[in-house]
Amino acid sequence: MEAVSTLEMDRIEWLQLRKSGIGGSDASAILGFNRYKSAFQLYIEKTSELVEESDSEAAYWGNVLEDVVAKEFAKRTGKKIRKINRMLRHPNHYFMTANLDRDVVGEKAFLECKTASEYLKDSWNGEDVPAAYLCQLQHYLAVTGYEKAYIAVLIGGNKFVWKEVARDDEFIELMIQHEKSFWENHVLANVPPAIDGSSSASELLAKMYPQDDGSAIMLDEQSNTLIEAIESIKTEEKQLEMQRKEYENQLKMMLGESAEGHSDRFKVTYKTITSSRLDSKRLKEEQPAIYEKYIKESLSRRLSIKEAN
Template sequence: MQASVLVKTKNMDRNEWLQWRKKGIGGSDAAAVAGLNPWKSPIEVYLEKIGEIPEPEDNEKMYWGRILEDIVAKEFTLRTGKKVRRRNFMLRHPKYEFMIANIDRELVGEKVGLECKTVSEYGKSEWEGDKVPDQYIIQCQHYMAVTGYEGWWIAALIGGNKFIYKYIKRDEEIIQYLIKIESDFWKMVEERTPPPLDGSKSSENILKLLYPEAAEGTEIELPEEVEELIVARENIKAQIKKLETKQLEIENKIKAMLKENEVGRTPKYIVSWKTYSRTSIDSKKLKIEQPEIYEKYLQVSTYRKFDVREVK
């Protein structure tokens, strides 16, 4: 199997590249579609593909990721002796044409690709030992599904001072799973049927973006199924409160053992109960004594508060 060329990307500007990305599911979309991207939900990908929301704006992180991609690729060659080259095309699966790939590099003389990453210091624990973050495993398996390649290297510069590289084998079971869920997802895109919302922060942010303000004084009749959702919500809230109370009980028992000590130790844990100070402005006093200054620096923001009350 060999991938077909969707479009040549050399010298293509970012806006045009983003438009071509809407024609299918790319490697960075795959983990979100599978529900394994901690920063992006399926509904966000769906809305991007149908043009309801814009693709994320270019930012410093994305800029430096592109700049450092070449450095990561060169360092991979230095450390492994494996030559790599660019593939200046957006590729697509020969059968499932909605599966597309814009790969970083491919190895010369091998049916293997290379994905280059730059990672912050905060994410280093996800790369310890043989570990690779789930979303990047899915991304590489997606690329293997599109290209037919037998493996994929992933190289990462962590925190600007630690370089690692790992090999990911082609996994037919994962690839068949991706083909199935991506096929189902693309059918939703074609039929304009949105995937269900989930509990991710991404889904919450999408709703804020789509419906930022309530039309004052408006009211609708909700379907009966909403009552089942409300009961489920109330049950969960009760469980959370019970667990929070239990958590506080445990913490109080440990605090009583610490007494006035700042730190306590066991063979496995370090426990601290330190004193901190915080400076804040007394806004009520400022409003009374310096109303002009208070008004000058007053900042008004709008938000929508979700609330549920039982009908009396």
């Protein structure tokens, strides 16, 4: 394996280096198992000149607690681990890179350290490992040629779990095909993959095109197909919404004045809730100076469709 030392690199240099290939955390986006990032967003990250650091609390505490998780794994398993201050590259597929959290001494294995919210604890039950992390582990196994991986996670700050994951050559072969296609047919060719409906894609488009420039363009025939599909889905959504409300009203009739209802499979609540909200219209009319002082404007773009005249 080719290896680049990251020991003397600052965070920005390391992030820039990551743009030169596909890392373990990128694999799930390419394979469609990442609910936070789409292949389209990953393409933008790899081809953009900008280097952005994640400002999420989860990413921050994941970095802070990495040493804690690693030490606890060593304590519970008796295994000796060591930090790897290098970025590794696959010997045959140069675009595949790996930044291992720890190497396991005496074994052809590595350790990946994670932290997780209490709300995600069910995804770690039994032998389960979230799909996105399985992609990451198999990607690293492909790059290193190792036989197995260990993953350790601190859940909710008070529950520690570790698991062993065996190398899956069949999955790795399929993953390499998809990663190779993404790198060569999109990143190197400078051709974005198809945009999808993920929230990450929507957020990215809002960031890329925050304001209109007032111009008008002619759309091609493909736009008519898209618009017809959108309108068809809107009609279906309205019908489903009406049906849902009908079923809910039937359930409310059954509950009557009761706060709860129980069946052999479900618990239903229909409780009185008191809510308070600001009457902004009245405030604007009666106290315009206060309204203007505290009003906060935000920019967004609204997509609307209507028949051409």
